[in-house]
Amino acid sequence: MKKGIAIVIAVFFVCYAVLAVSCAKKSPTEAADPTATATATTAIPPSTVPPFNFETSIDGFTTDGAGSPAISLNTNITYTYNASAGSIRLDFGITTAGNEQLYLRKTLAPAIDMTNKRYALMVYIPADLANKGIGANIFINTPSWVSKWVNIDTAGWVKIELEPGLANVTEIGIQFDALNTNADWTGAVFVDYVTVSDVPPLGTADYGFNTTTEGMLIGTTTGETAVNEIVLNADAGFIKHGAGSMSVSVTATSANPKGYIYWDFASSPQNLTNKTVEVHFYVPAGMNGYGAHLVAKTGAALDWHSGWVNLTTGWVKGSWFVNLADVQQLGIMFDRNGTADFDGIIYVDEYDIRD
Ligand SMILES: [Ca+2]
Ligand SMILES: [Ca+2]
Numbered sequence: 001m002k003k004g005i006a007i008v009i010a011v012f013f014v015c016y017a018v019l020a021v022s023c024a025k026k027s028p029t030e031a032a033d034p035t036a037t038a039t040a041t042t043a044i045p046p047s048t049v050p051p052f053n054f055e056t057s058i059d060g061f062t063t064d065g066a067g068s069p070a071i072s073l074n075t076n077i078t079y080t081y082n083a084s085a086g087s088i089r090l091d092f093g094i095t096t097a098g099n100e101q102l103y104l105r106k107t108l109a110p111a112i113d114m115t116n117k118r119y120a121l122m123v124y125i126p127a128d129l130a131n132k133g134i135g136a137n138i139f140i141n142t143p144s145w146v147s148k149w150v151n152i153d154t155a156g157w158v159k160i161e162l163e164p165g166l167a168n169v170t171e172i173g174i175q176f177d178a179l180n181t182n183a184d185w186t187g188a189v190f191v192d193y194v195t196v197s198d199v200p201p202l203g204t205a206d207y208g209f210n211t212t213t214e215g216m217l218i219g220t221t222t223g224e225t226a227v228n229e230i231v232l233n234a235d236a237g238f239i240k241h242g243a244g245s246m247s248v249s250v251t252a253t254s255a256n257p258k259g260y261i262y263w264d265f266a267s268s269p270q271n272l273t274n275k276t277v278e279v280h281f282y283v284p285a286g287m288n289g290y291g292a293h294l295v296a297k298t299g300a301a302l303d304w305h306s307g308w309v310n311l312t313t314g315w316v317k318g319s320w321f322v323n324l325a326d327v328q329q330l331g332i333m334f335d336r337n338g339t340a341d342f343d344g345i346i347y348v349d350e351y352d353i354r355d
Contacts, residue, residue: 048109050119052194055085061191065102067092067178074190081122081157081192093186094134094178104191105173113167114140116199120161121174124190127155132185134178138162141171151308152176159276159321163199202241205278205352209233210242214351219260219331226252226259226334238347240280240315245349250287252336252343261348262295262331270327272296276354278319279332282347283311289339294320297329306333311346 052059054073063069074080074089081087094100119140130153138160139147146164160174172194178185207214213230233239233247250259277294293306307320311334330353334346 049112050194050196052106053084054080054087054192057086058088059106061088061104061106063090063102063104065100065175066098067094067100067102067176069102069104071104079124079188079190081124084192087124087190087192089188089190091186091188092176093184094132094181095184096181098178100178100181101175103173103175105171106194107171108169111142111168111170112196114164114169114196115167116165117196118161118163118199119169119172120159120193120195120197121191122193123158123160123174124192125152125155125158126187126189129185129187129189130155132178133180133182134176136160136177137175139173139175140164140166140169141173142166142168143170147175149310154305157323159323161276161319161321163317200352200354202350205241205350207351208242208244209246209349209351210244213246215263216246216261216331217264219262219333221260223256224258224260224333226250226256226336227261228259230261233347238282240282240349242349245282245347248334248346248348250334250342250344250346252290252334253341254336257336258333260295260331260333262297262329264329266328269298269325270330270353271325272322272327272330272353273325274323274355276319276321277330277352278317278354279351280349281309281311281316281318282349283313283316284342284344284346285313286340286342286344287311287334287346288313289337290342291335291337292318293333293335294318294322295329295331295333296322296324296327297331298324298326299328302328 047059058073063071069092072089074087077083079087090104092102134152136150136152137147139145148162150160213232216230218227227248227250229249231247233245239245290311292309292311295306297304305324309318
C-alpha cells in the first residue's frame with residue numbers, strides 16, 4: 001500500500017510539473033484561457049440584422065406606449081412559431097375608456113435598404129383578443145413613418161407584412177391600436193420570425209390577366225351585386241404588368257354597396273395553409289375610401305374569411321395571410337365602406353398565391 005501511495009504521489013508531481021511547464025511556455029501575447037466567469041458576465045449582444053427568431057433573447061426589441069406594455073422572452077413552445085425555441089411575449093391591457101396605442105420596435109444599425117424588400121412578422125393573437133375590434137399598424141421608420149393597417153380579427157398565428165419601398169430603414173416595428181376596442185382586455189400576444197426578404201418580380205403571379213379574365217365569376221348574392229361586368233383590358237395605362245389586366249365595372253350605392261368576383265374551386269378545394277394572396281388594383285379617384293376584402297370561403301357551407309385592403313387612388317397592392325384549408329372560393333369583394341356612390345371601372349392585375 002505504501003508503495004502504491006508513493007506511485008500516486010510521484011505521478012501527481014510529474015503531472016504537476018508537466019502542467020507548470022506547459023503554462024510557463026505560454027507566450028504573454030497569447031489570449032487568456034476562456035473562463036466561465038468571462039462568458040457569464042458578458043451579455044450576448046442582440047442581433048443587428050434580420051431574421052430575428054428570438055431563440056435565446058429578444059434581440060434588442062423594446063416596447064413603449066399606452067396599455068402598460070411589458071416585453072419578455074417566451075420559451076413555451078405553445079407560443080413560438082413553428083415550434084422554435086423562443087418568441088417575444090408582449091403583455092398589455094386595453095380598456096374602452098383608454099387610449100391604447102402601444103409599440104414593439106427595433107432599431108436597425110446599420111440601416112437596411114428596403115427599396116424592394118418585404119418586412120414580415122408572425123403574431124400570435126389569443127382568441128379573446130381577436131373579437132375586440134382592434135387592429136395594428138406594421139411600420140418602419142427612415143425616420144419617415146411608413147405603415148400598413150391590419151385588422152386584428154383572427155386568432156392564432158397571423159403573418160403581417162409591409163413593403164415600404166424605402167432605403168435607409170432605421171427602425172422596424174408594430175403598433176397595436178386599441179382606440180376602438182369594444183371591451184376591456186388584459187393578456188399577452190407573441191411575436192416571432194421577423195424577416196426581411198426580396199419582393200418577387202412582377203410577371204410571376206399565378207393570375208396575370210394578360211389574355212383572359214382568368215375564369216373569374218361575378219357574385220349574385222343580394223346586396224353584393226355592385227360588379228356589373230368583368231372584361232380583359234389592354235390599355236397599358238391600367239396594366240401593372242404584361243399585356244393585360246382585368247377591367248371591373250362597378251356601380252355601388254348605399255342600397256347595393258358591395259360587389260363580389262371570385263374563382264370557384266368547389267370541384268377541387270385549395271389548401272392555402274400558410275399561404276398569402278396578393279393582388280394589384282388600379283383605383284379610380286371615385287373609389288378613394290372604398291375597400292377590398294380579399295376573400296376565401298371554406299367548406300361546404302362557404303364560411304367567410306377575409307382580409308381588408310384600403311383602396312386609395314392609383315395603384316394599390318393588397319395582401320392577406322389566408323392560412324386556410326378547404327378553400328372553395330377565392331375572390332375579391334369591393335366595398336363602398338360608407339363613402340360616396342361610384343359608377344365606373346377599377347382594374348385588377350397580378351393576383352398571386354404565395355408563401
Ligand atoms: Ca422563434
Ligand atoms: Ca397582367
